Ligand code: SF4
């Protein structure tokens with residue numbers, strides 16, 4: 001499992017930097033390094049490309065795990081390295097951007113787009129298999145997520161647009177409900193397809209408002225499962 | 226009687242029903258709806274109005290059905306799950322009842338990707354089967370999805386769509402059965418061109434007794450031009466246009482006449498299939514051909530019930 005990211009175009013980065021001239025770059029040694037979007041190489045290539053514009057890169061670092069809090073000593077060192085910069089570009093997923101921003105009083109800007117939490121299905125190809133809905137139904141659907149793998153998040157699919165195993169939105173996209181059907185068939189649980197699944201409680205997902213979760217049961221927000 | 230609409234009465238009396246689709250304009254003209262309604266008045270028992278079909282913004286189905294009601298026609302309001310959550314869906318159902326609209330066709334809806342606002346946020350809070358079931362619960366139990374009481378009756382004749390050609394092939398009858406169990410009183414199918422395949426599906430439908438629990442109306446889409454037939458064959462997912470049909474149009478001197486002949490032949494065959502209780506003509510943007518088709522198919526005059 002990884003945070004799947006893609007690089008933003010340089011023009012967009014320049015626009016987000018605005019008047020800030022002195023820039024510090026942060027990369028991440030975990031997901032972005034594995035994906036080739038924000039590791040050592042990409043940090044140095046961005047340093048170079050920014051150098052060709054009128055920006056000045058004051059320094060850079062690749063944090064081992066950008067989304068994790070830094071130990072106290074490392075934090076002090078990081079702050080002194082960043083000192084003097086007018087903005088920070090973070091080449092990690094939005095969680096890394098958030099963690100770095102918590103340490104600084106200057107603009108901390110994303111250099112990547114965070115696409116989804118995904119899995120490498122075949123070399124170099126990542127797929128989204130879960131949208132973190134808060135109430136997992138994989139037990140009902142042969143282990144394939146109807147919310148994420150069906151373009152219409154149907155619970156009683158497939159729709160009439162499913163043809164030849166493909167989804168109506170694109171002949172390259174597999175129909176999630178065909179996948180569910182095939183898997184249930186292989187498992188000998190096709191009768192599951194006949195069950196009418198009732199409307200879903202979306203309040204457990206993002207529709208219920210920003211989500212937090214505490215290990216302390218008493219602190220947990222109402223409704224979280 | 227569930228809603229007492231003309232469509233329900235015609236079907237219950239055992240007549241072969243005809244419904245016709247009216248496409249609303251991309252603007253606010255009531256006149257367009259009224260004139261299409263007037264043109265088709267005596268040719269069908271009820272009139273479907275599409276709901277922002279293919280994700281292209283148009284005059285709303287609710288408003289257009291209200292206009293048809295005002296001129297004394299029996300509308301079938303199409304309702305999609307794509308653009309409204311359960312609050313708005315149920316609110317609009319109450320609104321439809323208030324305007325005297327008694328037939329409702331519940332659909333999932335084409336993905337926004339096909340439309341003129343592909344950047345939209347899709348809703349899909351509930352799916353079409355959950356919508357059918359919600360309308361049934363509002364009507365028969367007087368309750369909203371939340372369980373709260375509906376104030377007053379919701380007399381709605383509930384429709385659903387079905388595509389006999391969609392995959393997975395082996396699941397198609399079970400899918401219809403789910404819709405019927407959820408509460409579909411009538412079914413309008415995807416366009417029928419491949420009659421043998423449709424006949425086979427209907428045989429399965431009758432075998433499982435579903436023809437006794439719901440009314441199946443076969444979808445009919447008249448083809449106006451060779452290009453349209455090719456386009457539907459190659460690009461419209463879920464519609465199966467056989468090659469012979471395209472060929473016949475290609476070879477025809479008078480394409481319009483040939484297109485009508487093909488459709489009349491299909492109607493003739495479909496009429497004889499056990500369990501088919503009517504046809505639903507979707508002459509998208511070509512509504513003026515409907516009276517001619519219905520007349521030449523020997524389906525006039527429409528019954529008065
Ligand atoms: S049902 Fe919810 S938790 Fe389970 S895979 Fe789908 S989105 Fe993730």
Ligand code: SF4
Nearest residue numbers: 150159167168175176
């Ligand atoms: S074709 Fe399949 S995946 Fe696509 S929207 Fe329909 S049911 Fe969902």
